[in-house]
Amino acid sequence: MNLMKAFGIDVLFYGSSKALVAVTWIVIISTLTKHLSPANYATFWQIFTLIVGAATIVTTGLVTAFRRYYGQFEQNKTTHLYSFAATGVTRTVISLGLLCFIPAFLLSAYIGGWPISGSLFALTIFSFASAALFQIYSGHLMAKRKTIYFLAMTTAQAVLFLAFCSLGIFSGDAKDVLLAVLFLGLSYVAVVQPWSLTAIRQTFKPFRNTETRKWEREFLFFGLPLAFMNGAFLLGNMGIQLIIANMASPHDAGIYAAFSAPIERLVGFMASIAAMAFLPLIAVKWDQNQRSEVLRFLGLVVAAVALISTAISVLLVVFNDQWVTLIIDKRYKSGIDLIPVLCAATIVSTIASILADVLIVEKKTVHLAVFFTISSIVGLVFSAVLIPIAGVSGAVIGRLISAVFACMLICFSIWRSLR
Secondary structure: OOHHHHHHHHHHHHHHHHHHHHHHHHHHHHHHHHHOOHHHHHHHHHHHHHHHHHHHHHHHHHHHHHHHHHHHHHHOOOHHHHHHHHHHHHHHHHHHHHHHHHHHHHHHHHHHOOOOOHHHHHHHHHHHHHHHHHHHHHHHHHHOOOHHHHHHHHHHHHHHHHHHHHHOOOOOOOHHHHHHHHHHHHHHHHHHHHHHHOHHHHHOOOOOOHHHHHHHHHHHHHHHHHHHHHHHHHHHHHHHHHHHHHHOOHHHHHHHHHHHHHHHHHHOHHHHHHHHHHHHHHHHHHHOOOHHHHHHHHHHHHHHHHHHHHHHHHHHHHOHHHHHHHHOOHHHHHHHHHHHHHHHHHHHHHHHHHHHHHHHHOOOHHHHHHHHHHHHHHHHHHHHHHHHHHOHHHHHHHHHHHHHHHHHHHHHHHHHHHO
């Protein structure tokens, strides 16, 4: 199967999954914004960002290692080593992630002024662990190109979260946040449990030897910089929300969250599925020194993503009143002016995420960690400076500046590496 055909098949299934999840999340956002006040929605969305962002931080390095190296194991007919190594390193990552998440939650709760309680703490820990396991197994499916299973799993999680939210009773006070966090954790557990009791146990059998430990270390050393990279993403995302909440108001932070989430999913739709399909396919060809073919293919992918993302952005800007009225409660409509800059920031950041795959196959994950950390800090500084001048729009401009800066750094590094 040639590269383009394989990529097209994967994009079809990943695209179907992302489309279903995106539509479901639009309904979820509509449901939550109709039942939660902007302040409560801001609190939930900050907690949600922390849960998913932290789960991504602790798992993406491992997931990317799976996607980067699985083809090599398959080519050498040593997939049993992959399974054994994946077992040990998964346990290590989940354990360390839980230890790191607790202080991160407490610090975020203090800064964000969340209505912290024992129940909220326990439910957030539960949701984080569930999300981390979900992401690791999703990455395992991507590495093996089990696209049908991936489609079923990711779609089912979003649909279950929507079902729980729709059936839940929202009382109009801080208990709403507890219910929403509980529903989030349950949606992950309900989906992961069937796979974790069957496929994971069959695939990740406990066994360790010298070769297995060597690959565990390889996965960890490869993935650790990506954990810092995703920490930078979380820093940028959470940072902007907290800056808005403290320098403007929690009401404004809720409005920003209500608009940024659907735009990220709609405008970044094509980029996210391209990134899923791209890395496992190019890794083996890169190791076989077929780099010219990979780079030509990369150019086509980036051009297609930019074109589709721009077209979606134009539709969102032109028909802003219609889609905002459809999915977001009228209390949030003042954020309609944020749409153009949010779309631009998402387009640039999605292109950067695809270009980053070149540095991943080059095993220069440390560079990515440094680049995205620097760009996130730059974006937060600009956001803090611009909010007193332009309000919430200033924070969104800071986010756009951060994305442009990251893209420039990655392009420069690729040019230096491959010239």
